[in-house]
Amino acid sequence: DAGVTQSPTHLIKTRGQQVTLRCSPKSGHDTVSWYQQALGQGPQFIFQYYEEEERQRGNFPDRFSGHQFPNYSSELNVNALLLGDSALYLCASSLRQEQYFGPGTRLTVT
């Protein structure tokens, strides 16, 4: 049984560009959450998707948006990239309370 998968693994972008990150949840899971983890910090909640709707959102600007597809996979989009957006972006899937994380996408903004 494949766990949570994310693509790409690494990404380098320039300030002002846009980026799309992708996540496939663990089999049987219907909820996907996205987190941003800066170096030396715990993950910070961005938003959560359930039944193709954004169910909950953290304190992130509108530049961060997402989508969930009928097969429960999800995308995270970030517009107008800033240097401060450089981080590890983590996707987690869940069916109930326990959330299982993918390996993350490391985004570097130059």
Add this chain to the structure above:
Amino acid sequence: QKEVEQDPGPLSVPEGAIVSLNCTYSNSAFQYFMWYRQYSRKGPELLMYTYSSGNKEDGRFTAQVDKSSKYISLFIRDSQPSDSATYLCAMSAMTGGGNKLTFGTGTQLKVEL
């Protein structure tokens, strides 16, 4: 003040030692408590999950939750060099509108031979 406080360490112990990792929190709505292990540059791995107060044991790992003190702990017995990682506590509230996790900053653990 952060909702979840966790000593960042680093914590260095000899192989075979008992390790105690702790978090305190301020939000009394938190009902679900988790411990994750994160190796360098990898995604967090769920180690333990506890609902409300009490103890839970799984192999060498024991999780404790004391809601009256807003304090949670993870104990690792017979620690091994492979336990060297960052340990993150996380918690969530019971709501009908989502179950976002609030994390501590993580404690870096090194188990030395």
